[in-house]
Amino acid sequence: MAGLENLSDRDRAVLRSIFDPTATIGDVADDGDNFTTDDEDKTDSELESQALCRQGVQLAEAGRYDEALPLLDRGVEVAPERPAGYNDRAQLYRLMKRDDDAIKDLDRVLQLTEGKASRARALALCQRGVLLRRRGADDDARAAFAEAAKLGSGFAKKQVVELNPYAALCNQMLSQVLRGEKDIKL
Structure with a gap:
């Protein structure tokens, strides 16, 4: 078809959704995340928490959950007002099938x-x-x-x-x- 090369990604997604009725616009066109970033200065405890959580996440990604948990616990402990630490630990709890613990951490993020x-x-x-x-x-x-x-x-x-x-x-x-x-x- 002439002119298809000039279609936007969104237009292609609409066409795909027409020809593939099981697809939705969300399936075929991802606008991606659109978050504003926090440019505030981080405290020393927040930086320490961030480093501990990063190490914990790396261990979790390697399947070493029992080694990751103490690092994430410590990351939350040193900066208890830092929501990202609870998010990271909740993700680990989900991987460990500890959904109730994950919910508690997610509740804390939502409070903060x-x-x-x-x-x-x-x-x-x-x-x-x-x-x-x-x-x-x-x-x-x-x-x-x-x-x-x-x-x-x-x-x-x-x-x-x-x-x-x-x-x-x-x-x-x-x-x-x-x-x-x-x-x-x-």
């Missing part, structure tokens, strides 16, 4: 970031949404993802679309129509 449009808050809401979804609490998960999406999370935007029951039903019906099914199932 109340009223703030921050990356830490958006990440906590995303993690919370994943945990809630795993527990089958899709309405609560959708609410968490919706708030994170408002804060700029590209991942959360995709999850909001995926959890929209009307969008899923429309995709299913459109797919059936395009396959030429005579009896459309609702």
